[in-house]
Amino acid sequence: MKKWMFLAGLLTTMVAFGQNGQGATLHSSRYIFSPSGYSLPKDSIYLNWIGPLLDVQFAPTENLTLGIGTPAFLGVYVNGGYSMKVNDYTTAKVGALYGMPTYGQASFGLPFAVVTMGQPNANFTFGAGYGFGTGDFAGDLDGLALNLAGYKDFGGKTGLLFESWYLPEIETYLVAPAFRIYTKRDRRYWNIGFLGARYSYEQTEYPILGYDTDFDGMVDVTEQPSGANFWTIYDYNNPFLTRVWDTFRFPIFSYAMYF
Numbered sequence: 324m325k326k327w328m329f330l331a332g333l334l335t336t337m338v339a340f341g342q343n344g345q346g347a348t349l350h351s352s353r354y355i356f357s358p359s360g361y362s363l364p365k366d367s368i369y370l371n372w373i374g375p376l377l378d379v380q381f382a383p384t385e386n387l388t389l390g391i392g393t394p395a396f397l398g399v400y401v402n403g404g405y406s407m408k409v410n411d412y413t414t415a416k417v418g419a420l421y422g423m424p425t426y427g428q429a430s431f432g433l434p435f436a437v438v439t440m441g442q443p444n445a446n447f448t449f450g451a452g453y454g455f456g457t458g459d460f461a462g463d464l465d466g467l468a469l470n471l472a473g474y475k476d477f478g479g480k481t482g483l484l485f486e487s488w489y490l491p492e493i494e495t496y497l498v499a500p501a502f503r504i505y506t507k508r509d510r511r512y513w514n515i516g517f518l519g520a521r522y523s524y525e526q527t528e529y530p531i532l533g534y535d536t537d538f539d540g541m542v543d544v545t546e547q548p549s550g551a552n553f554w555t556i557y558d559y560n561n562p563f564l565t566r567v568w569d570t571f572r573f574p575i576f577s578y579a580m581y582f
């Protein structure tokens with residue numbers, strides 16, 4: 324949590340030095356995957372490709388964003404969000420994502436609310452959502468999803484952003500810092516960064532009964548002998564669970580193209 328507070332503080336500082344930039348504001352409704360409170364300008368439409376996810380978003384009216392997408396053609400999802408301006412520095416959005424896989428009887432959903440503070444070219448967002456699944460996914464996806472994201476445009480054709488998630492039910496933290504580069508004339512946006520995750524899971528282990536030094540299956544000593552000439556005998560009747568923490572990170576790339 325301390326790292327998040329540091330990042331939030333850093334972004335608050337950055338907001339104070341926010342500059343105006345045209346290209347910076349068009350794609351301000353989205354970080355990489357996460358939405359901000361800002362609405363997509365009316366009649367805008369863009370294609371967004373994030374690793375295996377491909378979606379199209381459009382704004383039929385001033386404050387409404389609607390989209391449809393697919394995770395690697397393994398399913399389809401729709402999303403919608405409604406933006407509300409709270410004051411000059413604060414904008415909120417409520418929305419939901421709902422989808423189903425290509426095969427099987429299942430669905431998944433993520434109603435969410437986000438609050439964005441700052442300006443479209445320098446901001447940060449706090450969000451909360453609740454994931455759920457039905458059918459084949461029942462129970463698998465249920466849980467709170469908290470997120471924090473931020474963007475700082477540098478006024479030229481570059482910006483820096485991050486988006487992070489915390490999933491308390493499965494004790495998983497995800498953070499994705501990225502550079503944004505964009506073209507002003509044909510309105511294309513690239514986010515290039517990496518996704519890091521820290522997650523935990525429970526693993527079954529067994530108490531050690533002792534060590535077998537003559538390989539007859541019977542314990543001879545309880546202290547681990549030196550060298551490698553022994554077998555470890557476990558108490559398989561008394562399994563216990565331990566929580567194991569692990570980490571992964573891989574490059575992340577997204578591309579948004581406005582029409």
Ligand SMILES: [Ca+2]
Pocket residue numbers: 535536537538539540541542543
């Ligand atoms: Ca023995």
